[in-house]
Amino acid sequence: MPLQLHDWIARADALSAETRAFINGEYCAARAGASAERISPIDGRLLGHIAQCDAQDAQIAVKAARQAFDSGVWSRRSPVERKRVMLKFAELIEADIQHLALLETLDMGKPISDSLSVDVPGAARAIRWNGEAIDKIYDEVANTADDELGLITREPIGVVAAIVPWNFPLIMTCWKLGPALAAGNSVILKPSDKSPLTAIRLAQLAVDAGIPAGVFNVLPGRGQVVGKALATHMDIDALVFTGSTGVAKQLLMFAGESNMKRVWLEAGGKSPNIVFADAPDLQAAARAAASAIAFNQGEVCTAGSRLLVEASIKERFTAMVIAELENWQPGHPLDPATKVGALVDTQHLRSVLKYIQIGEDEGATRAYGGHQVLEETGGNYLQPAVFTNVRNDMRIAQEEIFGPVLAVISFEDCEEAIRIANDTPYGLAAGIWTADLSKAHRTAKALRAGSVWVNQYDGGDMTAPFGGFKQSGNGRDKSLHAFDKYTELKATWIKL
Template sequence: MAIKTSFRPIARGMLRPTRASAASRYTSSNLTFLHIRLASSAALAKKLNIGGREVTVPTGLFIGNEFRPAIGGNTFAVENPATGEEIVQVAEAREEDVNVAVTEARRAFEDKAWADVNPVERGELLLRLAQLMERDKEDLIALEMLDTGKTYRQASNLDFPGSVGTLKYYAGWADKLVGLTSFNIPGAFAYTRREPLGVCGQIIPWNFPLLMFTWKIAPAVVTGNTVVIKSAEATPLSALKMCELIKEAGFPAGTVNLLSGFGKTAGNALASHMDVDKVAFTGSTATGRAILKASAASNLKKVTLELGGKSPNIIFADADLDKAAEWSAWGINMNFGQTCHAGTRLYVHEDVYDAFLEKFTARMAALKVGDNFDRSVDQGPVNSKMQYDKILGYIESGRQEGATVHLGGSAAEASTKAGGKGYYVEPTIFTNVKPDMTISREEIFGPVVTVTKFKTEEEVIELANDTTYGLAGAVHTKDYARAVRMTNAIKAGTTWVNMYNLVHWSIPFGGYKQSGLGRECGEAVLENYTEVKAVYLNTGMAAPQ
């Protein structure tokens, strides 16, 4: 998922010499582009048997409403995290493919005037896409489970309805983007209008591929932008299936273009491209820094970043401990801890520490880890061998630095049952953790949580904010005056009271400090995809003398 920091700007004009006309873009210097377009008239697709269900998934790059092979013919394997075995080969985008996709997106934005389409029609297209998703719900869920290791409950109860809800929500915003008017200037009338940015590059992570796809494209296209989106190399399948539906829904060619590929090539090229007007990225903080550098080194494109977290979850002595234990378990086990806002640092008041830890441990120990297609299983495998090794490495560092493994701490029994295949990790609790330990400082992105005692509000506020991150946090208490004080004091973009891990498409989501720039979701994200233009009209003002 990471993108190398050695970005090389892609010069304007490599495939698109000017913005004057479509004809100027399709010259003899673009024969490769024309060849690949003609060579890919038929969709590339693969039939998969997923738990007895036959699902067809495209395997090409989706550019200009066509699935195409990569220009260089490159492909890469998509792996099943439950077995470690190959699912399918998909086309791998490289720099030249990014250039073609950006050219198509620019053509759709300018020559086809996507921004000038009746906003109601843009909203109707999003609604139509949502309806097609609902028609093909079980296919999309099956692909998401196969590709990510998610359970059916996670994919069907959270990810899928969140994705459909996102499309419907932004469809409703289509005709509600209005400006301001002012009569406050004698002799003049002023108003503002909100205009789309242009071509938006979007890079999504592997932990919520379907949800992040809709989170990214919906606000971009409804405001009149066109999109080139890169899926995570570990989880491209649901996004590819969505592009089939985008074409079926009737989106104009080039409005949404999808590239499967790696950060060091396709992601690098997209972030550095001189004809991309904005980049939206969800992923690691290290890669976010690299994207900011690429923006500065290229055309100073606008950048929004939704990055990592190391979120505090605070249990006060007056909390309902049974409910706090349930919500705290959900706080770390939603998507098996593979979420940026996971409640990975538990702080428990010393008066209830032992009682809470007993309840929390029992809840964590009861989780069933195994085959994610087994409906009785609570947690499937983590997403990849790389993530598996990373999580076990963090667990070992906790041991080496002196923390106590209170529960778990190794590969899950499911890995043994699978003959050593698949990437299963036990839910893990550490106690006796010091603030300077690696497991207390760095984002693990797995089912690993630390539990620490505290005495006072002042102490726990300091502990909670002692991090470079600021994505989320939670407080469990029956004292709502305290709840307000604490949520005000926690430096994070999202805070919860007596709950954890509720994120809704209608509410802004993003981070403080090194957890990112800008916001996803809600009305707030629309600011990231529009420019505000001020217009002054003279109604009688004389020129200054």
């Protein structure tokens, strides 16, 4: 029988989470002994005192990772041997689903139903898919003269530092761990200080699966301290990041100031969800538009935060979306019936509330929601908000709010929709709703976005690359293209 609210609360009350760093195969306190309280956004409960690593810890972890890589204990194992370990790793993640889901929900506030059905299975799937892929990727032989042989081979890049966000801590970690480890690299993971618990737990599962000591390390702590130490370290070969565009730009600078390490970034978004009057199913489009802004409390880089609606249906369709949002009201995240949980912390709640005020100050009309609720719980809960009469030059249409705030913008024709959609510094994702196949193709081709979904929102699986254009970043997670970030190409030319 599935666990109910009282079961999850009992488990939460009994939880004793690991809070230490993980370096060279062992849990350990931060070298300087520093730690910080981690407070749950659900109800303000203390989850533990998390190790706060610094440059000393980074130095130790990089040394361990480099020694492990150079020894060949993992990097020179055959692909099929690494695959076996990765598959075991995925199995252990799946077996630990209730523990990992509880940690994820308590740490960042998402509904337990999502942690169980989306986050943990998605993490295991990423590890398994990349493990399965690694012994099926072939190198190349160049077309040469008879007396020459040209080989193009992939080699693991070395030591990888991965800095991951707080909104999908487990999945984002495994999108990076999967190809990085499968390719033979050593990895140092820096989880967000807002949601480090599942990353710390993953380290034990990795060791149990057979990942050798030093190959996978976890350094919790503040980005300005341990994150910067990794980004500027001269012996890190590649830096991968998911987070804000501002931090992504800083990491590029750190790489240039240090050793020109490879830097791959998945940054912000302000994604347009375009609904034409000829959409095949307006009710389905309305349901998707509500989900696109309310799922995961709107704390999603691909959130459909700009709803572009053809003028002839704007009033009717906006009313349909608002009606659908009635099904997306905040509740206790440990209740399996809850669809919207708590924002990650009080600081972020205040930031989103500030944007709601900015929208009103700029002259947009708050047509629905946007109120803080359930304050008596001590948690950070916010109703989804809908703004109409929005111009695309308003801050609520240009800046990433990272919360459940929807800006509705009308357009007259396809050309105007494309112009508005592309009028942003970002280019991560976009949605298109139309029954006209030619219009769908023309619009998708014109949109400057890394992912375009037609008559759905947030489609794709592990076979589809994920990443953005413009200031949404570079490189791709998921699919075979992800291995490009974690390998170097070598050309070997042989005279026969």
